[in-house]
Amino acid sequence: MITWMQRHKKWLVITIWISTIAFVGAGFVGWGSYDYGKSSGAVAVVGDRKISVEEYQREYSSLYGQYARAYGNQFNQEMAKKIGLPEAAVNLAIQKNLILSYADDLGLTVTDEDIAKELVKMPAFIKDGKFDKELYIRVLTQNGTTAVAYEKSLKRDLLLQKVESLFDINPSSNEVNNLSKLLFAQDDLSIQILDPKSIKIDYDDTILRDYWNINKIKYMSTNSYELAISKLPFVTVSPTEDELKEHYSKFKTDYKKEDGKIKSFEEAKDDMIKVLSIKATKKDALKKYLALKKDEMKFDATTVIFEDKLPFSAENINEIKTATVGDVLKPFEGTDGFSIVKLIKKIDPKPLAFAMAKDMVKADYLDIKRSEKINNIAKEAMKDFKGEHLGFVSRTSIDKIKGLNPNEAYGFLNKLFMSKEKEGRIDLGEKVVLYKINSSKLGTDTTTQEKSVKDILLRLQKEELMTSLIKNLENRYEVTSSLDNKE
Template sequence: MISWMQKHNKYLVWTIWVATIAFIGAGFVGWGTYDFGSKAGNVAKVGNVEIKQSQLNMVYSNLYGQYNKMLQGKLDEKKAKEMGLVQQAFSQLEVQAKLLNFAQDMGIVVSDKEVADTLEGIRSFQKDGVFNKEIYNAYLRSQRLKAKTFEATLRDEITIRKTLELLHTEALPLEIETFSAAMNAADKLMYKVLGSNDVNVTVDESKLKAFWETQKENFMTPRMYKLSIVWTATDGTEVTEEEIKTFYDANSFNYTDATGKQLLFDEAKAQAEKDLRIKKSKKAAQKQYIAFKKGKIESMETVTLPVNDSTLSKELWEDVLAKNNGDIVKPKVVGDRYATVKIEAVVEPAPMTFEEAKAEVTKLYMAQAQKEALLKLAESTLSALEESNATVSDFVTLEKNDNLKMLNSQESLQFLQKLFTSSKEKGIISVSDKVVVYKIMEQKFLEADQNRTDFVKQTVNQMKNSTFESNLIKMLDAKYPTEVYMGGLTN
């Protein structure tokens, strides 16, 4: 699900539009400090619309909460960085800014009354069904937000909603009729499901080696780095209770629970103490770096590691990969200590020998051989399906698919989706690691009830809007260029 969201994020911004009210109740999540250059307060400009740092913080905080819920509270800042949450948050704001530019050009405006009415309609700000300013102000304080920032975001949301509503087009009768005919089709099938147990594949050493010869450029040893490391411990660094409290107060937004709610001092004290020790030890690590660079101290450890090995941090590997043989990388935090690394040698990838690659090659060979054998069996089965002890189904539809033997519900749905988009009376359809050999015995069209007609109309509307919106954003990309003021916002 996460990878799907990341892939389609750009074109589904308004579909999964994070309503301003969704921020309510979600704890603020800090995501680091960046250099804003000469445009302090703003992180980018899209057309005529500035994207503010405060907006980026709000969207990032909400995205963090969404993903953290999906991961059952196991998301942390390191994983968030690996997933590119900052980039995702900026991508949402970038597309929203393009839509706001478009709205400006079209003369779409939102009055103060519309903002006030929307604000007063947010249930989380109500008491006994009436807007309560004290609750609203308390929320703003908890999120470290100014009212004008929140209300400006609310105004933008209303503007985008009004813009898209003006561009919305309802499904036409012919579209509904065409789509309904496809959805109401029912087929009676003769079919047979074939799987890996229906074929017998053995490994022939000579064929395996011949297969490896054609694929061996794909089997390489990993790139290795021989590294000398100077470690700087932090656990011995002294910190006082007062220092920890002061540090926590300045960085409290970084300490949240699994739901994104900010932790109290006592709850975050251990982590805050650890972070403070790391911060206070930075100068000692820098001194060791200088001494190591001048040859005054020797390394404490020499290791040979494949690229991105978990022994070192992702940030440290990024620096190592940007350096050359013999370079010394400035200290970076690894766990609860600093590591200063010298690149002693780089071992470039080399082709594996047959024996080194044999286990991995065998898996690929078996998978391909099994696939080929299964397809060959399916073709022979198709030519004599009636004599192959095939199963005859009841009438099946996209919704009624639970009576296909040898297939689970998900496999049945995949099979029928491919079947109902095919024009072949008989054929072979691959489903997961199986193949289904089929022949349509009989076909009929079911009468659609009103509920089904409404569902069809809704589906057509969704498809039309999705297609329209993706094309619209492509047009806006070309019309409204983006100027980014700080690094790390785009991939």
Template sequence: MIEWMQKHKKWLVVTIWISAIAFIGAGGFAWGVYDYSLSGNSVAKVGQISISKAEFAQAYQNEFDRRNYQQGGTLDEAQAKEMGLDEQVLRGLISNALIRNYALDLGLRVSDEEIAREISTGREYEALRTDGVFDLKKYDQFIASNGISKQYFEEQVQQQLLTQKILSLIFPQIITQAPLPITPLERESLSLGFALQDVVELSVIKGASIAITPTQDQLKSYWEEHKDSYQTPASYQVQMIVVPTKDQTYQDDELQKFYEQNYITQESKEIPESIKDQVVLAFQQQKARVEALKEYSKLQKSEQTHAKVQVITQDSTEYSQEILQALESSAKGTTLKPMPFGDDFITLKIVEKNAPKSRGFDEVRIQIQEEYIKSERLKQLHKLATARLETFNGQKIIARFPTQAEISTQRYTLGGLDFYTSMGLLQHIFDSHKSTNYAIMGENAFLFRIVSQSVSPMDSKDSYIDALVNQVKMELMTRVVFDFLEQRYKIKKFI
């Protein structure tokens, strides 16, 4: 009976994560470091889009910092590994890359004007406005306080808008958030599902208790097997011209004309002081773009004599993904059209392209040792968990669907575990078709045995149920989209 109920309870996992998405989804902006041994310069390739080491590192640190802030600064790397944060971030980047591939095939793009309109008028960015008008000072403060560049932030807005365009073409309800029709059977089924709870025996095997002391021969053998994963990043020798926006001069009458053509929404033609800096910057950028196109023409014809020679590596954090991907996909001798570079514009001519090279054993020995220990410890965890599974005695806990308040305050816990580990373990328990099973999360193994189950039905007329039914149906519609995209575009993961 328990196995049957577990099998038919699996779909509840979708709802658990939908309810928690505001607290465990992607978001936040900051910069830090996170490193893996990678195949070339990529953590994954989706269709024609590579997800670079730098892109993954930035996305990981963004999410780590966001969750650390939510937990009052108590999150550490061990806890992040425990919850599988790296896997969650990679899944998000892959989903984003699937959308971008499809957008390229359909010819969909997001213009600079659309990005500017979203930031200056979008509902999500009301905090950047003063009296309903976009405030450049607030924008600058937002960028500075989050430790990011405007270029990075605007790239995130661009990807968000691109995703919305795709989804609105396929399932407009996902974007409009319009309520979907709910049948009585759906309402009753979901309310019953939320009330299921298990009495579970839980035992934990700590990975740190497993000592691994590798020999030199074992490390060298591991390196030989994986040495293609330990490579220097690709690099590009380029001629570079940067046109600074702030250096663009203008006359007051030019600025006034630009304002009247692009900004006026009221009868007054006077530029409000609250947005004057914004208007000036936008006008200077327009002029800088024109100058950059002139420099592009000279560089393309080898008439530019003041170009700076620079080496750019594929894992650079100074240059945007747009720039790095353009360098990767373009041939030697190509002159790239001007691209945004912060507030400025950059034009590059590729002089040389240097492919990744394998690093020697001595150069990566410390990294190899860490990864070897992690790999062997994981193998030992699986062996120990399998050996103890039928005979372990554990702590009895109640595994049940968390309430809305427990999710919003992150107070849900299983056996004294932290919120994120508890949510991950709950997913494994609900997902299991066996009454006795185990899950590896982070560096630990969790053995669980479902002793009994019970049901305490909720009120199926509760508006909370209607909201959750709607969310589940939205999620299933979105899943259909991504199932289609996953079939259309090949996904290769290198970590």
């Protein structure tokens, strides 16, 4: 999932030229995502504008919230770092401040009246049909911010909107009509679907072993590590009511609901006990770590583990990979307790024995042979292609493509209407579709689609304009970022 998210990160980011007025109750979650030192420091400087840690955190929280809503409990801080969300938040803040610097040069401003007009429209601050100042202050306090900070961020957003309004465009009805006809063009189509899974390949252990002997270098073990390990399961503490209340008064902002609001004392009780149990166990683990480091205690066991089987977090695995032989590493927190690890030996990759590599060898051998057969079948079929005649299809004719699931059909039709060839093959992961376009025609009755087409055209034109503007502004204003100094 991480790879997919990295590939599709761009569409989850709220682009700067779209109005981004913060919605109270969802936009002030402070995850402590990146260590930029003191909160008064600048994350980056764009022209004469400084990007504060607070502003960076706002962008990070917004992006994090998008992924959290899309993936639920699967998404966490570790995954956010892997896909580069902290860097994306910094870059987003820089791009916004390039636009804001441009607004400064144009002499655009946001008045107190502009801010007031926006505030009185926000449902979060409305009581009995009108803006309520006490409710406004209370909601902001519950979300860990102040009126000054919130109105400052609101002012930035309104200024961005003013720049955005300078690029308002309105495609002509002729442009929309012509694009609609093109997007909803239809092809009279014949196809043949080839599925490698339906192709039988004969093989036995002798054939697979011969293939393995030739390709041994492809089937290597991962790095492995000889480790001495001691474990401490989590202890269960039983704090008094007074101790819990004292803890809650100091750390209540750490206990938040999914919507970002702080949990009540009763709601946070179980979480607090868990946190205190982890702290107590960590204290014991640190004592044991010092004793093990001084050889005053013995490790529980010694074992050799392949890198891809290490039962630790990615951060902890990296500590093992970069450690020096003989190092005793500080306790690793896991799902059931803490582990203290000593690196005894690093073992380089080596070719896997046939028995260990057999499943991978079989899969590769079958893929290659099936691919060869598919290519031969496709080559012969295209000499005098007949296929199944589907009649006229458009980009939306997913149900007409029998033998493909909806995702495959969508992918095929999308590639078909992007292709310049009247006949050929389209690869869809495992399956291959041979096709022949017998004739084509432009879309006719596209009236019902023209609104969505106009929206698409507006978005594409505005994105192109704003992307060009940002590139120009990057050469106009000096940008320095503390991210450049981080490893």
